[in-house]
Amino acid sequence: MSVGRYLTRRLQVWRAVTVDDGAGGQETSRTLQSTVRAKVDQPSATERLVAAQAGSKHSHDIWLLPSADVRRGDELQGTDTLGQAQRFRVLSVVQASRPVYSKVFAEVLQDEGT
Numbered sequence: 001m002s003v004g005r006y007l008t009r010r011l012q013v014w015r016a017v018t019v020d021d022g023a024g025g026q027e028t029s030r031t032l033q034s035t036v037r038a039k040v041d042q043p044s045a046t047e048r049l050v051a052a053q054a055g056s057k058h059s060h061d062i063w064l065l066p067s068a069d070v071r072r073g074d075e076l077q078g079t080d081t082l083g084q085a086q087r088f089r090v091l092s093v094v095q096a097s098r099p100v101y102s103k104v105f106a107e108v109l110q111d112e113g114t
Contacts, residue, residue: 007037
């Protein structure tokens with residue numbers, strides 16, 4: 001079974017990279033790692049209830065191929081079907097017992113006052 005046909009969106013993977021600044025400190029910036037195929041879902045009512053009880057900020061489920069290099073703390077960026085920009089912070093990544101897909105639990109990032 002392949003989930004590839006359901007992964008109709010492209011999301012850029014941005015990862016925080018820390019480098020020495022040459023003066024004893026460090027600078028952190030996000031760099032583009034890759035672009036992955038994805039399917040972005042809203043969580044079910046049950047998932048939202050469980051997340052609220054656990055104090056989670058989980059707002060979206062994102063499905064990827066199991067080979068996608070996406071890690072906790074990464075930022076995923078892309079556009080929705082209406083062409084509106086979206087950004088997600090990866091909270092965790094889990095894989096099925098068989099390597100058919102990876103499931104990302106993510107929080108949508110929205111700018112205030114937009």
